[in-house]
Amino acid sequence: MTIINDIFYIVIFVTIIGSIFSIMSIFVKRAFRVLLPLSLDICGMVFFLLPIIAPALWLISPEGTVWVYGYKVACTVWMLGCAVFCLFHIVRSIFALYALKSYNICTDEHINRIYNDCISRLGLKKAPVLYCGTLSEPACVIAFLRPAVIINEAIIRQLPDKEIEIVFFHELIHIRRKHHIYQRIFDVVCIIHWFNPFARIIKNDFSEHCEMDCDQYVLSFMGNSVSQIEYSKTILHLLELSSYYHKPKSWGINAVGYMLAERRMRSLFREYRPAIQKIGVIVFVLSIGLTIFTSIHISRSYFYPYPAYSTKQEYITFNNT
Numbered sequence: 001m002t003i004i005n006d007i008f009y010i011v012i013f014v015t016i017i018g019s020i021f022s023i024m025s026i027f028v029k030r031a032f033r034v035l036l037p038l039s040l041d042i043c044g045m046v047f048f049l050l051p052i053i054a055p056a057l058w059l060i061s062p063e064g065t066v067w068v069y070g071y072k073v074a075c076t077v078w079m080l081g082c083a084v085f086c087l088f089h090i091v092r093s094i095f096a097l098y099a100l101k102s103y104n105i106c107t108d109e110h111i112n113r114i115y116n117d118c119i120s121r122l123g124l125k126k127a128p129v130l131y132c133g134t135l136s137e138p139a140c141v142i143a144f145l146r147p148a149v150i151i152n153e154a155i156i157r158q159l160p161d162k163e164i165e166i167v168f169f170h171e172l173i174h175i176r177r178k179h180h181i182y183q184r185i186f187d188v189v190c191i192i193h194w195f196n197p198f199a200r201i202i203k204n205d206f207s208e209h210c211e212m213d214c215d216q217y218v219l220s221f222m223g224n225s226v227s228q229i230e231y232s233k234t235i236l237h238l239l240e241l242s243s244y245y246h247k248p249k250s251w252g253i254n255a256v257g258y259m260l261a262e263r264r265m266r267s268l269f270r271e272y273r274p275a276i277q278k279i280g281v282i283v284f285v286l287s288i289g290l291t292i293f294t295s296i297h298i299s300r301s302y303f304y305p306y307p308a309y310s311t312k313q314e315y316i317t318f319n320n321t
Contacts, residue, residue: 038213085191096142
């Protein structure tokens with residue numbers, strides 16, 4: 001139990017630092033309204049996982065630690081919460097794997113031809129298997145040992161070839177850009193920090209960023225063959241078909257899906273201003289530096305031997321020892 005207490009002590013530290021970075025990163029994105037490189041967004045995941053501390057400090061004190069009763073209770077609740085959320089993700093993965101086994105590999109020659117052409121043009125070394133299933137979405141990527149693409153065949157059959165290409169390019173770029181791997185790491189972050197709403201907020205923000213990242217790459221890759229207007233019409237068409245085949249319980253179309261589609265289209269038509277983009281990146285990088293500085297500064301009064309940094313007399317005693 002002592003090891004669990006020590007781990008929880010570290011988790012409290014990194015959840016504070018991760019929350020500080022989450023607030024700053026979301027503020028920068030909303031204030032400058034720019035699409036930053038995805039690599040910068042991954043820093044949010046790092047700050048929630050790795051403690052950044054000053055030199056000569058110990059994450060776990062070499063001396064015996066006496067934990068107060070309230071801390072032990074909080075640690076127990078945290079551990080039980082981690083177990084519950086971990087079990088939830090395991091069960092969900094099992095159900096997803098079971099559902100995948102019930103799906104059939106796509107045998108439609110026309111769809112397979114377009115799919116294989118997209119794979120060839122993207123230069124993927126391993127072709128993900130294409131399954132047909134009953135989804136609320138037109139297509140999605142599912143990843144276990146190897147990623148696969150699942151399509152809603154009823155929706156895909158109603159799309160013209162150009163829109164089918166856009167759908168396949170979008171899903172395949174998710175795989176090429178390793179978005180599915182980062183998403184699973186963010187799941188681990190949310191399990192460890194289940195009590196911190198900022199962990200969930202930054203995960204959702206990252207998921208949204210992945211979609212916009214794919215949109216930009218698809219447009220860049222397809223070049224003049226598809227315009228921003230055509231791409232936006234495809235998004236709306238897919239949203240319309242998804243709402244028709246999987247009617248929401250409330251009136252109207254899926255509100256969450258509509259809001260995401262709106263943000264994606266805003267990103268597509270956002271005027272690219274190099275100066276603002278550079279300023280946004282600089283401010284974001286400065287936010288990373290400020291977070292690292294804050295982490296190091298706080299660690300001096302948090303980890304062992306923190307009394308040496310908070311009281312001058314103890315610092316002298318520690319040095320003499």
